[in-house]
Amino acid sequence: MTLLEEIREKASKKGKTIVLPEGMEERTLQAIKEIVKQKIANPILLGNESDIKGLASKIGADISGAQIIDPVSSALYDDFVQAFYEMRKSKGIDLDKAKATMLDPLYFASMMVKMGKADGEVAGAENTTGNVLRPALQIIKTAPGMSAVSGAFIMIVPNSEFGDKGIFVFADCAVTPVPTAEQMAEFAMASAETAVALCGIEDPKVGMLSFSTKGSAAHETVEKVVAATKIAQERFPNLKVDGEFQADAAIVPSVGKSKAPGSPVAGSCNVLVFPDLQAGNISYKLVQRLAKAEAIGPILQGMAKPVNDLSRGCNVEDIVNVVAMTAVKA
Ligand code: ACO
Secondary structure, eight states: OOHHHHHHHHHHTTOOEEEEOOTTOHHHHHHHHHHHHTTOOEEEEESOHHHHHHHHHHHTOOOTTSEEEOTTTOTTHHHHHHHHHHHHGGGTOOHHHHHHHTTSHHHHHHHHHHTTSOSEEEEOSSSOHHHHHHHHHHHTOBOTTOOSOEEEEEEEOTTOSSTBTTEEEEEOSSSOSSOOHHHHHHHHHHHHHHHHHHHOOSSOEEEEEOSOSTTSSOOHHHHHHHHHHHHHHHHOTTSEEEEEEOHHHHHOHHHHHHHSTTOSSTTOOSEEEOSSHHHHHHHHHHHHHHSOOEEEEEEEESBSSOEEEOOTTOOHHHHHHHHHHHHHHO
């Protein structure tokens, strides 16, 4: 069974409800049939019911297993407006603005998750990452103890002797442009949890990446990674984490042994935490293209409840898989 098949199977045992706010997005409608058939989740589509049904019939998508909720006429709307107003009035939101905002399906979906009307949310087939994340950050917010959200990728590298039989978790590749040392430490813990929950990695070993290994170079950006490593080790004593490592020292046993002797994880890391978003995003795309790795994600970490962002280039299978991952995380 492949990793994705395992994730779908895990999801099917949970019976979670996932809201898909992009109800007029064709690939999203086409994904519903598989989501329902494999019992991956109980899907909710947002939008005008007759418009959604009309589009589904035009493209031949079976959406009979999905519930459809129209924010405009929903019985939830008034409560959601009030809740959003209370939540955001200190940020200058008045009632009129709250009423207009709750008509936006992305905000309505985040409020459904916040208020327990759905267990998770998946969007982004037609919206940018920023537009999907902003409502979630404002409404669902970060989990207790987490100050920032990160986006992890599961990288499945074919024929690789590194990581956990070629499987790695990379973070942050999608959300926080310049994390603080404290936030990098949080990403280390969250990524190890993702490795266990979604990849079946039993022994996550986290490498905090840099262009320096154990003091080989001096720069303020290296100091951040050194500090992040120390914070992660102190704050999460059960986490196997070390650094600062260059990428080869993190994953190649012989290099880890020579550059970071005595480290409990050098040379055998299967979770890689990057110093900033440029490094993380560039790295996952290079590994995906050059090593022909499968890149699954981004899986948002550190949110109080699960929300996941799709790529606008996603296909129907990707949507089914991201719904499954969201259900497993819920
Ligand atoms: N973690 C947690 N909370 C955050 C974060 C974060 N990283 N960033 C912002 N917030 C919170 C803020 O505290 C704020 O909360 P408040 O309004 O209650 O005070 C709220 O979110 C909005 O903050 P803004 O700063 O106004 O949000 P911004 O418009 O800057 O958007 C965002 C934040 C969307 C995460 C932005 O940083 C972003 O666009 N990041 C990069 C996303 C991206 O383009 N990724 C690459 C592509 S994805 C890919 O290739 C797979």
